[in-house]
Amino acid sequence: MALKTETMVLNMGPQHPSTHGVLRLELEIEGELIVNVKPHLGYLHRCFEKHAEAMQYNQVIPYTDRMDYLASMGNNFGYVLAVEKLLGIQVPERVEYIRVIMAELQRIASHCVALGTNGADIGALTPFLYLFRDREYILSIIEETCGARMLYNYMWVGGLSHDIHPNFVRRTKEFTSYFKNTIVELDNLLTYNKIFIERTANIGVLPAETAINYGATGPMLRGSGIKFDLRKDDTYSIYNRFDFDIPVGQGLQGTVGDSWDRYYVRVREMEQSLRIIEQAIDQIPEGDVHSAIPKRIKPPKGTVYSRVENPRGELGYFIISDGNTNPFRVKVRAPSFVNLEILGELCKGHLIADVIAILGSIDIVLGEVDR
Amino acid sequence: MYQYFYDLTGSVIISTLITAVFPLVNVLLVALIGVYLERKVSAWMQDRVGPNRTGPFGLFQTIADFLKMLQKEDATATDIDKKLYNIAPVLVFAGSFAVYAVIPFSSKLIGSEIEVGLFYALAVSSFVVAGILMAGWSSNNKYSLLGAMRSAAQIVSYEIPTALVVLAMVMFLGTLSLSKISEMQTAYFWNWNILGGAEFGLSKFLLIPFMLVGFIIIFISTLAEVNRTPFDIPEAESELVAGYFTEYCGMKWAMFMLSEYGNMFAVSAIVSILFFGGYQSPFGYLGNTLGINWLIPYEQAFWFILKGWFFIFVQMWLRWTLPRLRVDQLMTVCWKYLIPYAFVNLIIIGIITLL
Numbered sequence: 001m002a003l004k005t006e007t008m009v010l011n012m013g014p015q016h017p018s019t020h021g022v023l024r025l026e027l028e029i030e031g032e033l034i035v036n037v038k039p040h041l042g043y044l045h046r047c048f049e050k051h052a053e054a055m056q057y058n059q060v061i062p063y064t065d066r067m068d069y070l071a072s073m074g075n076n077f078g079y080v081l082a083v084e085k086l087l088g089i090q091v092p093e094r095v096e097y098i099r100v101i102m103a104e105l106q107r108i109a110s111h112c113v114a115l116g117t118n119g120a121d122i123g124a125l126t127p128f129l130y131l132f133r134d135r136e137y138i139l140s141i142i143e144e145t146c147g148a149r150m151l152y153n154y155m156w157v158g159g160l161s162h163d164i165h166p167n168f169v170r171r172t173k174e175f176t177s178y179f180k181n182t183i184v185e186l187d188n189l190l191t192y193n194k195i196f197i198e199r200t201a202n203i204g205v206l207p208a209e210t211a212i213n214y215g216a217t218g219p220m221l222r223g224s225g226i227k228f229d230l231r232k233d234d235t236y237s238i239y240n241r242f243d244f245d246i247p248v249g250q251g252l253q254g255t256v257g258d259s260w261d262r263y264y265v266r267v268r269e270m271e272q273s274l275r276i277i278e279q280a281i282d283q284i285p286e287g288d289v290h291s292a293i294p295k296r297i298k299p300p301k302g303t304v305y306s307r308v309e310n311p312r313g314e315l316g317y318f319i320i321s322d323g324n325t326n327p328f329r330v331k332v333r334a335p336s337f338v339n340l341e342i343l344g345e346l347c348k349g350h351l352i353a354d355v356i357a358i359l360g361s362i363d364i365v366l367g368e369v370d371r
Numbered sequence: 372m373y374q375y376f377y378d379l380t381g382s383v384i385i386s387t388l389i390t391a392v393f394p395l396v397n398v399l400l401v402a403l404i405g406v407y408l409e410r411k412v413s414a415w416m417q418d419r420v421g422p423n424r425t426g427p428f429g430l431f432q433t434i435a436d437f438l439k440m441l442q443k444e445d446a447t448a449t450d451i452d453k454k455l456y457n458i459a460p461v462l463v464f465a466g467s468f469a470v471y472a473v474i475p476f477s478s479k480l481i482g483s484e485i486e487v488g489l490f491y492a493l494a495v496s497s498f499v500v501a502g503i504l505m506a507g508w509s510s511n512n513k514y515s516l517l518g519a520m521r522s523a524a525q526i527v528s529y530e531i532p533t534a535l536v537v538l539a540m541v542m543f544l545g546t547l548s549l550s551k552i553s554e555m556q557t558a559y560f561w562n563w564n565i566l567g568g569a570e571f572g573l574s575k576f577l578l579i580p581f582m583l584v585g586f587i588i589i590f591i592s593t594l595a596e597v598n599r600t601p602f603d604i605p606e607a608e609s610e611l612v613a614g615y616f617t618e619y620c621g622m623k624w625a626m627f628m629l630s631e632y633g634n635m636f637a638v639s640a641i642v643s644i645l646f647f648g649g650y651q652s653p654f655g656y657l658g659n660t661l662g663i664n665w666l667i668p669y670e671q672a673f674w675f676i677l678k679g680w681f682f683i684f685v686q687m688w689l690r691w692t693l694p695r696l697r698v699d700q701l702m703t704v705c706w707k708y709l710i711p712y713a714f715v716n717l718i719i720i721g722i723i724t725l726l
Contacts, residue, residue: 032698126413196694351699354697
């Protein structure tokens, strides 16, 4: 007689220690084996896009901070680039340099959280705290300049809210030389840890073709072995002046595109960001960061799409202007949202514990997924 | 212990009371200090300060927590199996508490000096599984159920390598009594079982590598039995929230924590008795040198507690360094590596003992 079995539905989230916010996953499981994963979104929906229509162009910037709240500088950056493109403003050199340095510092801070939580989900809590300590270092540098730790409203259309603090250059240099040791420490403690490799290598393998079909970007795409980085391939601001590499997943511990590769790409990306910062920090020209800020932002009729490489992937802003002081429509292409779609595909046939490892390696920020 | 205190006080009531209360006080103290130490050790390892507000160096932090637990509302979810739900924490605690009855803290300080102490300790500590399964089932929560299933599978599997190593040691030592095992490793540290035991000869040197293997196997499997990282899968907080005690709160939850730390010390004690001389000092006693005989039991207690806490420290060290394994990998470690090696070890130690 055949035994009748049923699958069990397990609700993971919205209140769960490792769904990175308020993501709810409806897991269909057979014992511990995943049959199906359904992500439920919207618990953090704040109508950013609709809200932006009622704001003047510069008033939208603080709201962009609150999307990917771990990489607010990148969000500001993308938005102001879009509006500047619409207005046809050329910003001073000094502003460009400071923007790039801030965005790269932010990328390191954001990857610190991504790597730390990925490790913490798998049970390694100590690297998590080490990385948070170093993230705090970056945040304090940024705080000294713009007064905020997470939600900066620092980049304005045509300039910056404040010039850099006199200590900024010195402390950033101190940080870059200090942080190199942390990366070595992280490699020793977590990256090449046997148990960590066992847990992440060959888990959640994302083939390059699937990644492209789903529109994955950022470390998700690069983890699958595709060398695509907007800073190089569709260069913006002054990124073409710096010398840096694009790390890609090579399947060093397993298959190309597994969770370990995505993790590894982020570690190596932090090193490349350090390289960019080191090159840029000595070249900051003199100038006034407020000089190009327009008194009144009233762009001509038209549309613009501007994209930047945020820590989580391609962050795009599509803005329609009807010639008013408010944008007619703002649409955001959020990398976390696009990357999250692949979760169901990646999790099939794995165990419950792997869902956490895979979700950690996708690195989502719910503020951006739901907007 | 009864006899010792009877000789000391001459009162039946007092000595009975001390003997009865001794294990309970021990397990509570171990839990209180253990929780505090876990926080401090993790803080030191993670570049943090740790508790430092309640009392000097935050020493009273766990006491404050304990008082908070006592005051908490005993919130229970609906649709739970009330009876099992209420019995489970008691059962889990009883399992780890009962082991303390036979742990020899020194030649005099031992709750009950029974001949089959080792067997008894293994038996009652596996009692915990029943409590965990009851907790997981009665909570009517899927996370709890999954945690309980994992835990039962894990503890039952890892008892096999533990038992195999214990079997090898029993073959070698010829006794199940924990205090006799400690007595056999007396005097200096080269008489400890990890260094081949007290009998001097060729077999002692032959035994050393196999004793080392046995120690490693039993240490790993006891780690798994008390659900510590890298084997803390039943309560993996990032996956199953808190595993089998997700639905518990207040004092019932504290019972689970109490038993966890109690268990940690219990298994450390058994490992140190089997391999590291139990309560024996590594290099003679001050009491012997000075000719103060009454000092010796206290010195022995000091050494025993030191060894126990050393192994607890190692457990914490591992917890705050390593990530956690997955369920299937955990089973692989047990069935594919530990059990075969333990078997081979058993046979070799048996042969060497016979020679």
